[in-house]
Amino acid sequence: MERVLVTGMGAISAIGNNVRENHESLRNGRSGVGKAAFFESLYASQLPFGEVKMSNKELKAAQGLESAAGYTRTCLLADMAFTEAVADAGLTPGQLSSLDTALISASTVGGMCLTDQLYEDANHKSGGSEYLEAYGCAAHTLKLIKRHHIRGFTDTINTACSSSANAIMLGARLIRSGRVKRAIVGGVDSLAKYTVNGFNALKILSGAPCRPFDTDRDGLNLGEGAAYLVLEAGELAAGRKVYAEVAGFGNANDAHHPSAMSDEATGAIRCMREAIGSAGINASQIGYINAHGTGTQNNDQVEFYGMGELFGRIPPYSSTKAFTGHTLGAAGAVEAIYSILSIVHSELFPNLNVDKPIGGPGSAPVTERQDGRDLRYALSNSFGFGGNCTSLVFAGVN
Known part of the structure; x- marks a missing residue:
């Protein structure tokens, strides 16, 4: 392949x-x-x-x-x-x-x-x-x-x-x-x-x-x-500059509601699992998650629950939408680039404006930039209206 x-x-x-x-x-x-x-x-x-x-x-x-x-x-x-x-x-x-x-x-x-x-x-x-x-x-x-x-x-x-x-x-x-x-x-x-x-x-x-x-x-x-x-x-790509590999992807639709995801995170869990599976890795190998994280009650709670169900102990994660706003149809590509930048530069970008994390301090998102992180795999989540959920796995190439 x-x-x-x-x-x-x-x-x-x-x-x-x-x-x-x-x-x-x-x-x-x-x-x-x-x-x-x-x-x-x-x-x-x-x-x-x-x-x-x-x-x-x-x-x-x-x-x-x-x-x-x-x-x-x-x-x-x-x-x-x-x-x-x-x-x-x-x-x-x-x-x-x-x-x-x-x-x-x-x-x-x-x-x-x-x-x-x-x-x-x-x-x-x-x-x-x-x-x-x-x-x-x-x-x-x-x-x-x-x-x-x-x-x-x-x-x-x-x-x-x-x-x-x-x-x-x-x-x-x-x-x-x-x-x-x-x-x-x-x-x-x-x-x-x-x-x-x-x-x-x-x-x-x-x-x-x-x-x-x-x-x-x-x-x-x-x-x-x-x-x-x-x-x-x-x-x-032989002999040329390469940023990362698109190692895996998954798409699922929970068809729960026109503008909300199911409380059970059905689509979110399935697309994350499929993306990790198609990359041929284990969930434990994901070093960072660029979360969809819109700031709405439904999305953040469902995504947080889904990550917890799939990973158990959630890897370092953050949403970058407090930087850009929700760019809708552009969000998946914008945040894919941010995920790749994390891998290339061995750094995690902060989740802004978090004072009281929904999961408590023990499972809070990254709130300050972290350097020197050896990231092999990053997961980028994009969850749409109607429950159309997509996850992408990017891998470092060095």
Whole structure:
């Protein structure tokens, strides 16, 4: 079976416009959650968000897209992270266009980040804007395909908060099975009235920076961002920079509730167990868990319970969503990169804002950066609405 290696990474989030800046913020405990500067909404002045610190104009300029039409913020964020990942892997235009190269992206809001413009266009209140073809979930993927001349297998996944984790899983499966030699995988989401109003209706948005795995947690902060990883078959990576191996993956769905997981953590336990099993290791070999950890009552309690049931003594774990906010369809890929950074740099990033851990001091998340950790395997969890749960196992290659 072909090994699946990570040879390139790109990311943009509330804590950095590239992977290096994201890493520096994680190391320094610097959160990007706060007052939104570009997101136009009634709630922009009332709630904290994990907003990318670039305007649409700045994003266009950074990517040389000033004259390009139909690029929503979702498309711009995707292009930024995608371009970094491809450059980091040193891929040529010919490799991007090869039929052996797949592109699998993910998003939940897609072009509906332009909620007001969508309403105007859909109800014939406008003369037809430049975004008529940009509202779909896959619009950003189509932009990437056209701009970078991608001709191989492409797909766009929307399984809520596990979307980009599933994109990584699908890319790894395609490589393992020999269907492609290379896959660029990840996801993107931008802040939108559509999602903010929806999450507010569920009454799970916090009015303060979120507190994952804290007894007094009262909800999540929405964020935005994009992240992509270049996955390549082992035979292509000889003599090249390799960050980590996608060693295992698992997906399960407990189908318990449209917006909550079962108290028994059925899907969470099964996907973690399958990911560890497909990596060919024992649960005791996991050295770190990048938890989904949204800061909501249901998610954190269920995930904590599931980890305890599977591992007994839970390995060091933390949620990084207090840094970035919940980036929805981008979260799986963003946090996959953070998990890989933990392995590469032998460090654990802190779970911010925890005063009273839900499991007590003996099973608290990591609350301060830890250096010098010899990490061989890290587990990254992404749990979505409807109980769609995905776990990924990354392995060091040194």
